[in-house]
Amino acid sequence: MDSPITVLTTLLVAIGVSLLWFRGVRKDYPPGPPPIPVLGNVLDFTLKELWITAAKWTRDYGMSFLSTSTYLSTFHNPPGDVCRLRVLNWNIVFLGSYEAADQLLEKRGAIYSDRPTLQMSGELCGIEKLVPLSKYDATFKSQRRHIQHTIGTRVIPTYYPLIQSQTLTVLRSLVDTPEDYVTHLRNLTGGLSLSVVYGHSPQDGNDKFLLMATECLSILANDITSGGGIWAVDVFPFFRHLPAWFPGAGFKKKAQIWKVKMQEFVDAPFLHAKKCVVEGTILPSFCSKMLLDQSEDTNEDMIKHSANSMFAASADTTITTMSQFILAMLQYPEVMRKAQEEIDRVVGTGRLPEYRDRESLPYVEAVLSEVWRWGVPSPLNLPHCSTEDDFYRGMFIPKGTIVVANLWAMLRDETLYPNANLFDPERFFNVDKELRAKIDPRNVVFGFGRRRCPGVDLAESAIWLLVVSMLATLNISKKVDREGGIIEPKVVYSNSFFRVPDRIVFDIKPRSRQALELIAEM
Ligand code: HEM
Numbered sequence: 203m204d205s206p207i208t209v210l211t212t213l214l215v216a217i218g219v220s221l222l223w224f225r226g227v228r229k230d231y232p233p234g235p236p237p238i239p240v241l242g243n244v245l246d247f248t249l250k251e252l253w254i255t256a257a258k259w260t261r262d263y264g265m266s267f268l269s270t271s272t273y274l275s276t277f278h279n280p281p282g283d284v285c286r287l288r289v290l291n292w293n294i295v296f297l298g299s300y301e302a303a304d305q306l307l308e309k310r311g312a313i314y315s316d317r318p319t320l321q322m323s324g325e326l327c328g329i330e331k332l333v334p335l336s337k338y339d340a341t342f343k344s345q346r347r348h349i350q351h352t353i354g355t356r357v358i359p360t361y362y363p364l365i366q367s368q369t370l371t372v373l374r375s376l377v378d379t380p381e382d383y384v385t386h387l388r389n390l391t392g393g394l395s396l397s398v399v400y401g402h403s404p405q406d407g408n409d410k411f412l413l414m415a416t417e418c419l420s421i422l423a424n425d426i427t428s429g430g431g432i433w434a435v436d437v438f439p440f441f442r443h444l445p446a447w448f449p450g451a452g453f454k455k456k457a458q459i460w461k462v463k464m465q466e467f468v469d470a471p472f473l474h475a476k477k478c479v480v481e482g483t484i485l486p487s488f489c490s491k492m493l494l495d496q497s498e499d500t501n502e503d504m505i506k507h508s509a510n511s512m513f514a515a516s517a518d519t520t521i522t523t524m525s526q527f528i529l530a531m532l533q534y535p536e537v538m539r540k541a542q543e544e545i546d547r548v549v550g551t552g553r554l555p556e557y558r559d560r561e562s563l564p565y566v567e568a569v570l571s572e573v574w575r576w577g578v579p580s581p582l583n584l585p586h587c588s589t590e591d592d593f594y595r596g597m598f599i600p601k602g603t604i605v606v607a608n609l610w611a612m613l614r615d616e617t618l619y620p621n622a623n624l625f626d627p628e629r630f631f632n633v634d635k636e637l638r639a640k641i642d643p644r645n646v647v648f649g650f651g652r653r654r655c656p657g658v659d660l661a662e663s664a665i666w667l668l669v670v671s672m673l674a675t676l677n678i679s680k681k682v683d684r685e686g687g688i689i690e691p692k693v694v695y696s697n698s699f700f701r702v703p704d705r706i707v708f709d710i711k712p713r714s715r716q717a718l719e720l721i722a723e724m
Pocket residue numbers: 333334335336346353395511512513515516519520523579580583584585586647648649650651652653654655656657658660661
């Protein structure tokens with residue numbers, strides 16, 4: 203006979219499971235793939251290119267919720283654009299259209315701007331105070347305000363000389379060792395953010411903070427956020443109490459090692475900046491300003507985490523975007539030639555393009571827009587989290603729902619972008635002003651509402667100059683093997699967070715002797 207404690211425990215577990223199950227089958231939740239008892243949709247998740255699977259879910263299940271009248275009334279909003287999955291008692295809602303993201307994350311931003319609480323990346327790896335992961339609270343709001351002052355639209359032109367000199371360094375490095383393009387791009391973004399954020403100007407790629415960033419960002423992108431950043435301990439938070447030696451608790455050992463590294467990455471460049479402030483040698487930057495005019499809503503902990511957030515958030519996004527640009531030029535050489543013709547006509551071949559040329563280079567502008575759209579650097583955005591119960595088109599979205607905007611699906615919407623899989627800058631011409639504004643991928647690619655990327659202007663300026671300078675001086679082409687055969691680039695997306703192709707093989711050569719001299723001389 204079982205003891206009363208066993209019977210009681212079994213009963214409680216059964217009630218708990220049933221409650222979870224019944225919560226999960228409420229009729230007015232957004233539709234989605236059918237869950238299995240207790241585990242929910244765990245088995246539906248894929249690690250590779252989840253954005254494609256999620257787009258299929260919203261398309262296939264999203265329609266099933268709507269009555270005919272609703273379907274007709276939402277004629278202008280793609281109807282099958284929201285779906286829900288359940289993992290234990292987590293609600294995860296995927297948004298597959300711009301309209302849904304605009305309605306929820308933008309217009310109802312007051313209740314959709316939190317981030318989910320993740321045990322692994324948060325408490326265990328100690329990076330919960332970085333802005334992209336932080337909760338929607340007073341500290342976060344103040345961090346965003348200060349970041350905005352440093353990299354908002356109005357101040358960006360003051361960084362142009364810095365961006366120009368970093369761009370030239372990359373052009374030279376790309377000509378010398380194109381196969382190391384990831385390192386060169388990492389040095390560009392690292393150098394730029396070290397200067398803008400910490401007032402530190404690295405002399406070369408061996409700068410200790412650049413090397414530290416390379417190691418830590420790889421831990422962040424390939425280890426901590428591998429598998430979409432969700433670990434078993436996030437789903438079963440009580441796992442964090444297991445001792446590190448316990449079978450299956452290997453994550454704790456990993457977290458201990460990563461936490462030390464990440465802490466050093468947050469502290470070291472900041473302490474260096476602080477020392478330079480005392481010595482009076484710091485260059486004007488986020489840290490110099492924040493340390494010299496400390497106000498009531500700032501403290502050192504908050505400053506160093508804001509600084510590191512900018513440093514960390516700019517690297518992989520920029521590398522991904524530029525990798526997508528290179529891929530597009532390899533697959534669509536006619537686009538590269540057309541852009542080069544425009545630059546030769548407008549700028550000439552005797553100097554490098556500058557920011558003042560931007561308005562006169564509409565085709566290059568369209569190429570960049572298409573890089574954002576076709577490339578989609580972070581295809582599933584960062585997850586938002588709701589802080590109140592809500593209804594959207596009759597569907598119930600409970601408080602605490604993780605809301606994932608599928609940017610890839612939005613930028614592959616055939617009604618807005620016909621033949622969406624093709625890289626076609628022409629799609630931005632011959633459309634009226636209103637439609638042009640509507641299809642601008644920048645509305646989507648940097649996220650939404652109160653969590654929209656605060657680095658958008660810096661990223662746009664740095665990437666525009668790099669793209670136009672590469673087009674002006676270099677030819678990007680497929681590599682040819684020793685027998686003269688063309689090596690087709692293999693496009694594989696192993697990273698589950700950034701849409702960064704695994705290392706691509708390609709060739710880069712200066713367009714002319716004059717182009718080479720221009721890069722070398724400047
Ligand atoms: C290539 C360019 C970039 C892309 C495509 C990009 C994209 C994004 C996206 C999609 C988000 C999430 C927005 C959301 O949750 O709705 C984000 C957040 C963020 N980005 Fe960027 N980003 C880029 C460059 C940068 C740069 C250069 C910086 C800073 C120097 C930066 C700083 C941040 C920060 C701090 C956040 C967190 C914002 C928050 O949680 O409130 N990003 N970015």
